Amino acid sequence: MTAWKRSGEWLELPLPNAAWKPLRPGAVDEIAALLPVPRKYFLRLASQGRIRVQDDLVRLQVFPNEEGTFKPEEHDIEILFEDDFCLVVNKPAGMSVHPSEAGQGGTLASAVASYYQSTGQACAVRHIHRLDQDTTGAVLYAKNEWAHVLLDEAMRDKRIDRRYVAIAEGVFKTKQGVIDAPIGKDRHHSGKRRVTPGGDQAVTHYRVLRQLKHAALVELELDTGRTHQIRVHLSHLGHPLAGDSLYGGSSRLFHRQALHGERLTFEHPVTQKPIEVHANLPLDFQQLLAKVEAATKM
Numbered sequence: 653m654t655a656w657k658r659s660g661e662w663l664e665l666p667l668p669n670a671a672w673k674p675l676r677p678g679a680v681d682e683i684a685a686l687l688p689v690p691r692k693y694f695l696r697l698a699s700q701g702r703i704r705v706q707d708d709l710v711r712l713q714v715f716p717n718e719e720g721t722f723k724p725e726e727h728d729i730e731i732l733f734e735d736d737f738c739l740v741v742n743k744p745a746g747m748s749v750h751p752s753e754a755g756q757g758g759t760l761a762s763a764v765a766s767y768y769q770s771t772g773q774a775c776a777v778r779h780i781h782r783l784d785q786d787t788t789g790a791v792l793y794a795k796n797e798w799a800h801v802l803l804d805e806a807m808r809d810k811r812i813d814r815r816y817v818a819i820a821e822g823v824f825k826t827k828q829g830v831i832d833a834p835i836g837k838d839r840h841h842s843g844k845r846r847v848t849p850g851g852d853q854a855v856t857h858y859r860v861l862r863q864l865k866h867a868a869l870v871e872l873e874l875d876t877g878r879t880h881q882i883r884v885h886l887s888h889l890g891h892p893l894a895g896d897s898l899y900g901g902s903s904r905l906f907h908r909q910a911l912h913g914e915r916l917t918f919e920h921p922v923t924q925k926p927i928e929v930h931a932n933l934p935l936d937f938q939q940l941l942a943k944v945e946a947a948t949k950m
Contacts (some may be wrong), residue, residue: 665710717774724766737799749782789913791932802921813917816872819910820891827860831885865948
């Protein structure tokens with residue numbers, strides 16, 4: 653990939669061919685060949701006058717100042733990774749990734765909007781994937797339209813690897829396996845999902861990391877991203893998550909589903925370098941694991 657640098661709203665590339673000056677329409681394809689960007693996106697930039705040749709540089713306005721779409725609300729969030737294109741945040745429990753209805757506050761979207769505002773970044777909030785309200789862990793954001801297009805494509809093509817850890821109830825007979833069972837809405841409970849023949853394809857890989865007396869620490873990887881997928885699939889397997897009362901788990905030791913997005917691996921949308929981000933287990937999850945381990949030793 654050709655070396656580039658950021659200058660305010662503009663990305664600057666060395667001019668590879670003096671014949672491009674002044675910029676001619678056909679040069680758009682040649683510029684697009686220098687960087688991993690969708691051709692349609694570059695053509696739109698060109699039509700809007702946002703690609704220029706100046707002082708032996710090709711300049712692209714890919715970091716325009718954007719108005720926020722969410723009301724900023726200050727919240728202490730942990731940033732796991734950040735550059736000009738991507739942001740990864742460690743989502744706490746009890747916080748929705750985005751509003752489910754107009755005017756809803758207290759979301760991660762509002763917290764990220766506040767973070768952008770406080771750090772002088774005029775970025776729209778663009779999440780690439782979601783976690784349930786009470787699930788913790790890494791959430792990926794695109795900081796501009798270019799990154800958003802490429803990361804959305806990577807998510808569709810299953811090139812973003814999301815690894816979770818969970819505390820699931822019971823003793824697993826099989827320590828590693830694949831749950832391939834379609835998921836659809838539960839007709840009797842709005843907001844709940846269930847395994848059903850008419851549902852959408854859903855595939856979850858699981859591996860028992862540590863089998864304890866009455867529960868197990870399990871690692872999970874998703875091939876698909878259905879609502880409540882891990883929770884539904886493990887419950888279907890007979891091992892609901894600790895604390896997940898909606899899907900048959902006991903809330904005796906834990907007040908929420910014991911599920912955490914521990915690792916996120918993806919190819920950077922522009923540099924194409926591999927990025928691996930880890931989110932430490934939250935304190936309440938660590939305390940639950942210690943209790944379960946202590947019960948095993950008794």
